[in-house]
Amino acid sequence: MSQTGPLAGRTIVVTRPLAQAGPLAQAIEAAGGKPLIFPLLEIFPASDPQPLAAAVDRLGDYALAVFISPNAVDHALPAILARGAWPASLQPAAVGQGTVKALLAHGVAGCIAPTERFDSETLLALPALAKEAVVGQRVAIFRGDGGRELLADTLRERGATVDCITCYRRSGPSDGVAPLLRAWRAGQLDALTVSSSEGLRHLLDLLDGEGRDFLRKTPLFVPHARIADNAAALGLSNIILSGAADAGIMAALLAYNWPA
Template sequence: MAHSLDGRTIVVTRPRAQASQLAAWIGEQGGEALVFPLLEISAAADPAPLQAAIDRLDTYSLAIFISPNAVDHSLPAVLARRQWPPALRPAAIGPGTVTALAAYGIGEVLLPSDRFDSEALLALAGLQAAVVRQRRVLILRGDGGRELLADTLRERGAQVDAVACYRRRAPADAAPLQALWHAGRLDAIIISSSESLRHLVGLLDEHCLACLRNTPVFVPHQRIAESARAFGLQQVIQSGPADAGIMAAVVAHDWRRE
């Protein structure tokens, strides 16, 4: 029985802990998935800010988890010392983070309904000035990244503590990808953040940069698509959000043209 991805090698660049579902699905469709994280995730170098936030957890009204990595690098420390405060409302940018929270027994998560980014979260009624003014908000995130969420909530009158509970680093090189491109065996790549894309571009030699510009690149957000086109990529396919959206876009792609 033929599958939609027979003979195709597709690179999944999510952090390793979030790559398994996509990789397994690609295999089920007859393809070969190469998991090559463009963001290596590790615990924050300094645990003190997270520990300080845990000590005052009861003072917060809202706790925003930026990603599943934020959940996995903060909640074990929280739950090792105390229960989650019943009055503390959790919020998340995407459904993957909601799933990660559920694994720790935390539900009733504030989540955007159609688009999953900081802008969509900030548009929710629960994050407007009338609600957050003079309230304390905890943002659990990786080092670096966008400041839009914290800055906007401060402008709305909230007292915001943004705590980096994990680090993100680029891999040392892209040798596995370059070997596939040099062999003509890399058919598509899935990129789930603009930061990952920047890392990839910075790692490639000139030959592979040229290959990247003509390789189908699946991205789940308009901002990443815009970044990809700014780098000169010619086959940028914007999917729906999360793994389900990416899977649907990969299936719908006309592979006969490649």
């Protein structure tokens, strides 16, 4: 860890899934901080591969393919591209810019996506998903198990036929919270970054009374108002709402008034 920089001496927990944790951890380290990677969600292939295989078989029937997250891309695109090139008639769409980058890494360009707030509401507000654009169209939504139904329900209300394809599943951390407790007890845990309400609930479930006391006292940086609201509903109050994605989290970390 660098001994200089705006985050020198600060240990920041990065809770993104392991495959997405690297860029934020590297940015923290470049600013002099010490990233502690502790994924709150572990990502696995879907328990049943048949829905994805069936969607790949009929991919040409869809007008729009929406990818909810980079994990959806990483678990769906290899199966799609193994069957052939991305169909020229199929419009890709994504909820966030990280997902756009993941699609580009697989050679899929021209993606529809929000440029500011990254959520289903903002995606649905784009002209390409308006009622007149999707009525009578078939839409595939590639996603993890569970999650919000707003996107699918709204597109159906607008007249689209929507298939939701589960291509990965999530679970909470399997190794317990000992690394966090050790850092807290040593006075060496300065903040957590959390990008998932589901992950935050997993964390609270794993913590005992001592751990929850530590968590309540620790700054919690979140990149979306919905996560901030859920954190408050779970009894947390030291919540810092940042801008979107890694860049927004880093900007908030750098602007924060750290105690001496």
